[in-house]
Amino acid sequence: MTSTAKNYAGQNLRGKSFKGQDLSEADFSGADLRGADFTDAILRGANFSKAETGLQKRWFIFQLVIAFFLSVFSGLFTAYTGVVTTLFPAPYNIEILRIVPSLVIIIIFCVAIIRQGFTATAFVMIAGALALLTFVFALLGTVALPILFGGVVVALALLILSWTFALSGTIAFIGALAGSCYGALASLFVEWFGAGSVSSALTGAVILASGTVLLSVYAARRAFKGDRKFDRLLKFIIGFTSIGGTSFRGADLTKANFTKAYLKSSDFRNSRKQATNLTRTIWNQAEKLDRSRLGTSILSNPEVRKLLVTGKPNQSKSYEGLNLRGANLDGVYLEGVNFKRAILSEASFCNANLEAVNFTEAQAIGTDFTGAQVTGACLEGWSYNHSTKLDDVE
Known part of the structure; x- marks a missing residue:
């Protein structure tokens, strides 16, 4: 492949395919790259500053439509579950016990x-509690099967609604409201079956539908605030919303x-052919990087990603044991940071302030410290070789 270094600055390149091309040093600054395909392309030194990646409008609209109908489905079934659990005889004929x-x-x-968030522990707790609830109501003389049915439906509804609220809160709310209202109206026909009352069935429908919607809003917000307990939900959300987005795979x-x-909504995961190479890539002030698919790269760690984007260490100034292989930290002020046992191989610290930094047992094979200030740094037991650059180090 021969290099086709070109000037694409400011151009509309939506949906264009550059798959497998050699675009080293190409200028994509300010370009509209939504839906573009750079899979397995060579983009060494390419300029993507101020470019816009992500979804084309048709994909975004498609996702909103899917989100709307899924939220309708979730609202309908949670409301309907509230009706079902009130169709059966109340223990000791006490009407209030129906809800x-x-x-x-x-x-x-x-x-x-x-x-517990969206974790295995949380759903084990839920399963155990529902099993106990089913057993208790069975002893009280009511049919317990609807309770287990209700738990399964609410679990599915919660997952779907959390995702749709994260994708589009307005669309999800309208869809869930529409489904809930339709399900609640089903309670008006409860008397046809000769069980329960309209009021208890309607109350049960409202409780489950409203509770699920509110809990979904909470889960979506916690996921996007970086709460580790909701990591699985966030990965599910980002995975779907990146379908049709800009691809940098491989x-x-x-x-x-x-x-x-x-x-x-971009994709930086490895392709089927090869791994994505992010060595010394510059992420300074990049926006919404946390909403892209980052695979197993160093960017998948929130602490590392924040450092590369903001250029500012975290409050504890500690990155002990973390993987920063190939990170670009040129010119960054890192005085007093703890990189003990960190993987810094192939990273770049050119002209960075590394005064009093702790490099104890850190891996620095092939790392570039050209022009860096390392006065007072601790280098005890660190790993380096002939490829480690220490030119003009103070």
Whole structure:
């Protein structure tokens, strides 16, 4: 392949395919790259500053439509579950006990999700609590199957609604409201079956539908605020919203520049042919990088990603044991930072302030410290070789 270094600055390149091309040093600054395909392309030193990546409008509209219908589906079934749990005889014929299953189900979900997030532990807690609830109501003389049915439906509805609220809160709310209203109206026909009352069925429908919607809003917000307990939900959301987005899968982005680029719904995972190369790529002030698919790269770690984007260490100034292989930290002020046992091989610290930095047992094979200030740094037990650059170091 021969290099086709070109000037694409400011151009509309939506949906264009550059798959497998050699575009080293090409200028894409300020370009509209939504939906573009750079899979397996060579983009060494390419300039993507202020470029916009992500979804084309048709894909975005498609996702909104899917989100709307899924939220309708979720709202409908959670409301319908509230009706089902009130169709069966109330224990000791006490009418108020008809709405207890719906109320207890949503309480169980709220406690588990708020305390544990979207984790296996949370759903084990929910399953155990629902099993106990089913057993208790069976002893009280009511049919317990609707309780287990309700738990399964609410779990599915919660996952779908959390995702749709994260994608588009307005669309999700309208869809969930429409589905909930339709499901609640089903309670008006409860008397046809000769069980329960309209009021108890309607109350059960409202409790489950409203509770699920509110809990979904909470889960979506916590996911986007970086709460580790909701990592799985966030990965699910980002995975779907990146379908049809800009692809950099398997691309060689060595020293590429993404300064101030808008990177929502992009894909930086490895391709089937090769791994994506992000060695010394510049991410300074890149926007929405956390909303892209980052695979297993160093960017998948929130602490490392924040450092590369903002150029400012975290409050603790500690990156002990973290993987920063190939990170570009040229000119960054890192005085007093702890890189003990960190992987810094192939990283670049040119002209960076590394005074009093702790490099104890750090890996610095092939790392570039040209022009860096390392006065007072601790280098005890660190690993380096002939490829480690220490030119003009103070």
